[in-house]
Amino acid sequence: MTQAPVPQPGIFAQGTRSHHHLELAVRAGATDADVLDALRRLREPHVTAGGVNLVVGMGPALWRRLAPSAAPPELRDFEVIDGLDATSAPATQRDLWVWVHGTGEDVAFDTARLAAVALAGVATVELELPAFVYKDSRDLTGFVDGTANPPMQEAAEVALVPAGRPGEGGAFVLAQRWVHDLGAFHALPVAEQERVIGRTKPDSVEMDDAVKPADAHIARVEIELDGEEAEIFRRSTPYGTLAEHGLYFLAFSAELRRFDVMLRNMFGRGDGPRDRLTDFSRPVSGSYFFAPSLRDLNELLD
Numbered sequence: 001m002t003q004a005p006v007p008q009p010g011i012f013a014q015g016t017r018s019h020h021h022l023e024l025a026v027r028a029g030a031t032d033a034d035v036l037d038a039l040r041r042l043r044e045p046h047v048t049a050g051g052v053n054l055v056v057g058m059g060p061a062l063w064r065r066l067a068p069s070a071a072p073p074e075l076r077d078f079e080v081i082d083g084l085d086a087t088s089a090p091a092t093q094r095d096l097w098v099w100v101h102g103t104g105e106d107v108a109f110d111t112a113r114l115a116a117v118a119l120a121g122v123a124t125v126e127l128e129l130p131a132f133v134y135k136d137s138r139d140l141t142g143f144v145d146g147t148a149n150p151p152m153q154e155a156a157e158v159a160l161v162p163a164g165r166p167g168e169g170g171a172f173v174l175a176q177r178w179v180h181d182l183g184a185f186h187a188l189p190v191a192e193q194e195r196v197i198g199r200t201k202p203d204s205v206e207m208d209d210a211v212k213p214a215d216a217h218i219a220r221v222e223i224e225l226d227g228e229e230a231e232i233f234r235r236s237t238p239y240g241t242l243a244e245h246g247l248y249f250l251a252f253s254a255e256l257r258r259f260d261v262m263l264r265n266m267f268g269r270g271d272g273p274r275d276r277l278t279d280f281s282r283p284v285s286g287s288y289f290f291a292p293s294l295r296d297l298n299e300l301l302d
């Protein structure tokens with residue numbers, strides 16, 4: 001089997017508890033040459049050295065403009081989903097996304113600041129979100145997030161465009177900021193919270209199919225495409241203040257359509273009921289990005 005080019009390693013790097021996300025809009029007058037210069041500054045050693053991971057993703061229009069032959073045909077903007085019962089997933093498509101994650105807030109802050117400085121001439125920051133690993137990789141609801149993620153040896157196959165296709169070694173990215181209503185969620189008895197997720201709270205054991213509700217979160221996002229289970233690789237992290245908090249949902253996939261199907265299912269526009277989790281959390285941003293392979297990035301910037 002031909003090997004796809006090396007992906008951006010930060011997609012898979014583990015053990016970092018401090019995260020920092022930037023979503024940016026490219027200024028109307030910025031030329032391709034301006035954007036490429038800014039991206040070159042972004043990868044200078046002082047920005048990427050020091051035990052910090054930096055992953056960059058491009059919005060569909062920007063990537064197609066910069067590297068048309070390395071853009072998968074199905075890459076497109078995030079589109080709003082009008083869910084059942086007045087729920088919705090808004091679209092706030094941005095042009096660039098920078099994900100910094102490291103061992104502490106100090107290095108994550110410094111690296112995010114240098115990234116913003118590198119890009120300042122061509123793009124404006126529209127979302128800045130420091131985020132963190134909560135306890136043993138739990139969401140702020142208290143449930144472990146990531147249990148059913150593919151193991152590391154399978155993650156690349158789940159997350160990356162296969163060899164031989166445009167964009168090989170790159171990943172489709174879904175990024176959404178979700179705002180939780182923890183008061184409402186924690187008002188439920190733990191047994192009822194477990195019925196919302198479909199797993200037990202202390203140790204993340206999956207509920208038996210006979211008792212798992214059809215509107216449990218994991219029942220809505222376990223999907224099949226072309227007769228096979230279709231998985232994604234999730235790297236979400238909690239964020240926030242006491243006033244507003246939630247989950248920066250972040251996932252990587254070899255195919256864009258997996259995100260579409262999961263999201264439609266969650267909002268009651270798929271093949272079953274609306275995900276009960278959407279009673280307790282709502283997305284307030286939504287973008288698709290493409291995180292190119294290192295080869296495609298280097299070809300563009302060298």
Ligand code: HEM
Binds near residue numbers: 141149
């Ligand atoms: C408020 C937002 C969300 C929260 C708090 C949340 C939380 C969780 C939790 C606690 C689990 C069970 C443990 C695990 O396997 O990781 C889970 C599983 C999962 N979630 Fe989410 N999630 C959210 C949004 C989403 C979205 C937007 C998607 C897809 C577009 C998604 C896709 C998945 C998938 C694929 C699984 C694994 C299902 C399985 O195969 O068992 N989640 N999520």
